[in-house]
Amino acid sequence: MREELAQWDFVALAYGVGLVALAVLALWAWRTMVNAEARRDAMRRR
């Protein structure tokens, strides 16, 4: 028996997982870079 599945649901889920993971990774990488460079620059000024 062939199981009927809504294919677009799986497409949306895959794209959702991928985009959320990439957005979290990019934001985290950008934030850690900005914070680390601000800490270094503040220490240089002191």
Next chain:
Amino acid sequence: MHIYANPTRFLALAKWLMPLCFWSGLSLALGAMAWGLFFVPPDRLMGETVRILFIHVPAAWLGMGGWTGIAISSAMLLIWKHPLAAIAARAIALPGMVFCAVCLATGSIWGRPTWGTWWEWDGRLTSMLVLLFLYAGYIALTQAASREGTTPKIAAIFGLVGAVNVPIINRSVVWWNSLHQPPSITMGKSAIDAAYLTPLLVAVIGFSLLFGGIVLMRMRALIADAQVEARLRRRALDDDVPLAGAAAVMEQA
């Protein structure tokens, strides 16, 4: 390449290269995904789920490419002791792990409607899962070395040894029976129709540039952390000098 082993020279390069890679990569990746989602026809066998290709394949490519980058940086660290090689390898590890996890997750989601199962313990899926665990082990080793303030030599050896898994992943669908399809793109040949191949290539280029941009961000962060740590250590030494002098005077007295 040896020229950029100097952190100051590298930072000057990374300052303009990072936003260029990131924004061009993001535009290309999002464009390719929109192309794949809305303008590509459904496949004869896989139907609409073929659209998952445009996120799954770049993620798989970068999961494996990330480890290849770790192996090359590890070799550079062990052979030439480049100060940036350890930082590059460490910077690649987390983005590589995320892309590997995205590949596994999207593959599993794709498997349910096409194979009828979320997971199968076959060569391709298992070797990719092993790669995810290798990334986790590598991150743990580099963090331990960073905490102790030592050169991550053990992590570098682990990075080189773990590279054995990359060709295993690549050839797994040829060596063993698998639900996963055999390679569709080989040297100079492709079994994929141009309607899918062109947006797929754009997606691979876009995600690779995005990956490069994120790795450069991580490298800038790790270099800044190292500079802060070096300055703090120097200050601590400077503070210790008067104390050491006082201790010597006390001893003489």
